[in-house]
Amino acid sequence: MDFDFIPEEEAFQKEIHEFLAREMNEGIIAETESLKGLGPHGKELLRKMGQQRLLAPSWPEKYGGRGLSAVTQGIVYMEMGYFQAPWPIDGLVIGPTLLRFGTEAQKEKYLPGIAGGEIEFALGYTEPEAGSDLASVQLRAVETDDGFILNGQKTFNTETHYSDYHWLLVRTDTDVPKHKGISMFIVDLKTPGITIRPLYTSAGLRTNEVFYEDVRVPKESLVGEKNRGWEYAGSALGTERILWSGDMKLRFEQFIKYLAEDTRYPDIEVESPCTLEELAELKTKLHISALLSYRAAAMHDKGLPITYESSLSKLYGSETRQQLFRTAVRALGHYGELTGGSKWAPLRGMMEQEYIDSCRWTIIAGASEIQRIIIARSIGLPRK
Amino acid sequence: MDLSLSEEQEMLKNAARDFLTDKCPKKLVRDMEEDEKGYPPELWRGMAGLGWMGLIFPENYNGSDMSFLDLTVLLEEMGRACLPGPFFSTVILGGLPILDAGSEGNKEKYLPGIASGESIFTLALTEPSARYDAGAIEVEATSDNNEYVINGTKLFVPDANVADYMLCVARTGSGARDEDGITIFIVDARNPGISCSLLKTTASNKSCEVIFDRVRVPGENILGKLDKGWSVVQRIMERAAVAKCCEMVGGMQAVLEMTVEYAKQRVQFGAPIGSFQAVQHHCANMLADLDSSRIITYEAAWRLSNGLPGAEEAAMAKAWTSAAYQRVVSLATQIHGGAGIMVDHDLPLYFRRAKAAELAFGDSRFHYRTVAQGLGLGAK
Numbered sequence: 001m002d003f004d005f006i007p008e009e010e011a012f013q014k015e016i017h018e019f020l021a022r023e024m025n026e027g028i029i030a031e032t033e034s035l036k037g038l039g040p041h042g043k044e045l046l047r048k049m050g051q052q053r054l055l056a057p058s059w060p061e062k063y064g065g066r067g068l069s070a071v072t073q074g075i076v077y078m079e080m081g082y083f084q085a086p087w088p089i090d091g092l093v094i095g096p097t098l099l100r101f102g103t104e105a106q107k108e109k110y111l112p113g114i115a116g117g118e119i120e121f122a123l124g125y126t127e128p129e130a131g132s133d134l135a136s137v138q139l140r141a142v143e144t145d146d147g148f149i150l151n152g153q154k155t156f157n158t159e160t161h162y163s164d165y166h167w168l169l170v171r172t173d174t175d176v177p178k179h180k181g182i183s184m185f186i187v188d189l190k191t192p193g194i195t196i197r198p199l200y201t202s203a204g205l206r207t208n209e210v211f212y213e214d215v216r217v218p219k220e221s222l223v224g225e226k227n228r229g230w231e232y233a234g235s236a237l238g239t240e241r242i243l244w245s246g247d248m249k250l251r252f253e254q255f256i257k258y259l260a261e262d263t264r265y266p267d268i269e270v271e272s273p274c275t276l277e278e279l280a281e282l283k284t285k286l287h288i289s290a291l292l293s294y295r296a297a298a299m300h301d302k303g304l305p306i307t308y309e310s311s312l313s314k315l316y317g318s319e320t321r322q323q324l325f326r327t328a329v330r331a332l333g334h335y336g337e338l339t340g341g342s343k344w345a346p347l348r349g350m351m352e353q354e355y356i357d358s359c360r361w362t363i364i365a366g367a368s369e370i371q372r373i374i375i376a377r378s379i380g381l382p383r384k
Numbered sequence: 385m386d387l388s389l390s391e392e393q394e395m396l397k398n399a400a401r402d403f404l405t406d407k408c409p410k411k412l413v414r415d416m417e418e419d420e421k422g423y424p425p426e427l428w429r430g431m432a433g434l435g436w437m438g439l440i441f442p443e444n445y446n447g448s449d450m451s452f453l454d455l456t457v458l459l460e461e462m463g464r465a466c467l468p469g470p471f472f473s474t475v476i477l478g479g480l481p482i483l484d485a486g487s488e489g490n491k492e493k494y495l496p497g498i499a500s501g502e503s504i505f506t507l508a509l510t511e512p513s514a515r516y517d518a519g520a521i522e523v524e525a526t527s528d529n530n531e532y533v534i535n536g537t538k539l540f541v542p543d544a545n546v547a548d549y550m551l552c553v554a555r556t557g558s559g560a561r562d563e564d565g566i567t568i569f570i571v572d573a574r575n576p577g578i579s580c581s582l583l584k585t586t587a588s589n590k591s592c593e594v595i596f597d598r599v600r601v602p603g604e605n606i607l608g609k610l611d612k613g614w615s616v617v618q619r620i621m622e623r624a625a626v627a628k629c630c631e632m633v634g635g636m637q638a639v640l641e642m643t644v645e646y647a648k649q650r651v652q653f654g655a656p657i658g659s660f661q662a663v664q665h666h667c668a669n670m671l672a673d674l675d676s677s678r679i680i681t682y683e684a685a686w687r688l689s690n691g692l693p694g695a696e697e698a699a700m701a702k703a704w705t706s707a708a709y710q711r712v713v714s715l716a717t718q719i720h721g722g723a724g725i726m727v728d729h730d731l732p733l734y735f736r737r738a739k740a741a742e743l744a745f746g747d748s749r750f751h752y753r754t755v756a757q758g759l760g761l762g763a764k
Binding site: 001002003004005006009256259267268269277281283284285288291292295297298299301302304308309312316369371372375377379380381383 | 388663700748749752
């Protein structure tokens with residue numbers, strides 16, 4: 001048993017931490033906090049990181065990585081979250097799935113660009129009728145002589161408006177049980193027939209409806225084998241679900257610092273906007289959340305099969321996130337209601353924004369209810 | 385990073401599980417709840433024969449020289465089995481402190497007996513105030529030539545009714561802080577001034593009132609240094625808290641397995657209740673509590689075992705696990721329905737032990753205050 005990083009991991013953490021401390025700037029942070037997606041400052045940062053092979057250290061060197069451990073990849077996410085760097089999470093999540101299931105041509109075409117911070121991918125799973133019941137996807141891919149024609153609609157596709165490629169879950173067969181007729185495609189978002197319409201959450205996050213009208217894509221767009229998309233989605237989701245809490249660590253530190261300087265309550269032991277126990281419990285849960293995430297990565301490194309561990313990391317981390325921002329906003333009292341841009345708003349109104357935004361975290365990447373079902377089934381509880 | 389047990393630890397765990405499944409069935413657990421001593425001598429001898437008492441002591445004291453982390457593997461199995469008896473008291477509250485703070489003379493005199501299972505030890509720390517801070521220590525030890533005379537009452541002392549020796553935490557002086565002037569004495573339990581009576585507790589663990597009436601102790605029986613005992617007490621508390629977490633994790637594992645088994649078998653509305661979403665969600669929550677407790681407990685144990693600073697992790701582990709075990713037994717009770725609250729069902733054994741474990745060596749509030757200290761908030 002060893003809870004420490006191995007020397008390569010420690011060295012990498014030091015390297016990326018120092019890099020981000022140097023390269024992060026207000027322009028990037030403003031883009032991240034705007035919730036409007038990747039902007040020019042963020043893109044510039046990702047390119048620089050890509051050049052230094054800091055984005056995908058766990059990938060093979062020939063694809064732009066360093067051949068390091070999955071734990072190292074987790075360190076990337078933790079540090080980028082902590083510094084509020086934009087997360088190219090999609091490409092990074094899609095990468096491992098491509099590594100496992102993609103053709104060699106696909107790996108060579110896309111992986112170096114993702115690892116280099118040059119190209120962005122958007123997830124294309126959710127539809128109006130396919131949320132938790134993702135296997136009910138209806139966006140149809142009909143095979144032709146030289147490729148496929150795509151028709152249908154996606155929704156809540158959050159990265160599409162700034163991405164180069166769509167990682168698209170489509171229906172290729174309607175005559176089989178629904179999860180057996182699904183395929184995964186990589187679609188160039190410049191292809192004619194694709195319309196992107198913005199949607200906004202109540203926190204101000206930009207997401208999108210994406211319409212496919214007779215979109216013609218070449219045969220090479222198909223990832224791996226036809227009708228095996230459900231398996232590929234499962235693999236991608238398994239990686240995506242490991243929740244990395246670097247940004248929560250930053251916000252907790254900002255919250256504590258705020259409390260330490262809060263002149264409304266000179267002595268937290270005598271009277272305080274929240275109890276020391278609440279704060280200690282939050283600190284403990286953030287610590288445990290990080291351990292659960294690294295555990296999933298460490299299991300991957302040891303070749304151990306992950307059954308529920310990434311689901312648990314997502315469940316635990318997302319609920320802790322909500323507890324964190326619920327507590328912070330409450331502790332700020334009336335100041336907690338003030339939104340960014342308001343006079344008197346503490347911390348640029350970020351606690352309020354995070355609080356409203358925190359709602360989606362127990363819904364995206366598999367709602368908490370779905371995660372609990374996955375966990376329950378993994379310990380042997382039967383289906384209905 | 386590797387969060388798994390070593391091969392040797394897996395073997396130790398499996399051997400312990402086999403032994404306890406065979407020699408510590410639930411019938412024995414229940415019988416010992418009614419028994420005056422609280423443990424059967426044959427089981428104690430069996431454990432000693434396997435080298436369990438001596439596991440972490442150096443070989444020259446009859447021990448196996450294994451690590452604290454190795455011991456946690458045993459403790460988890462003991463929690464799973466609801467093992468009755470003074471193992472925890474003897475090894476964690478007696479032997480470890482002597483190993484940690486004792487003179488060569490103390491170690492030579494007491495450790496071999498602990499390792500071989502001949503001697504039973506405990507720690508007399510808490511008093512009627514039932515608090516774990518230094519200010520709560522009021523039992524006095526006054527010096528008289530080369531001896532000390534101890535007077536006062538200790539309460540909630542585990543296994544004092546069967547102990548051969550007690551480590552008694554007493555006040556020998558005063559200073560600027562409550563922590564100054566505290567001394568630990570190794571006291572022979574057969575001393576005529578000691579009277580011990582068994583309290584009745586929810587977990588039927590042998591918790592005692594121990595009255596010290598002019599109990600004379602030789603000067604060389606001081607463990608560590610005069611007036612400087614509190615830092616030793618803190619280290620004992622740290623290890624005891626983590627060791628208790630290991631027992632709790634083992635108990636949670638048993639409760640979850642029992643509950644999943646039940647949910648698969650119990651049929652209502654034409655289907656096993658384990659297929660219902662509410663039940664599945666409860667079980668998932670139980671696993672979340674079990675895994676999160678195990679991971680923070682292992683981290684704390686690993687740090688302490690490797691001589692790394694671990695006070696904060698130990699506090700996190702005890703605070704979190706204490707609350708987690710409560711939730712686990714509550715959800716398990718819900719899922720078991722009427723069956724699970726009956727006196728002859730195994731689940732209440734765990735339910736009651738979860739409460740006792742929560743309270744031992746500081747509950748969530750106590751340990752979260754330690755964690756909060758690290759946040760740097762305080763009077764401005």
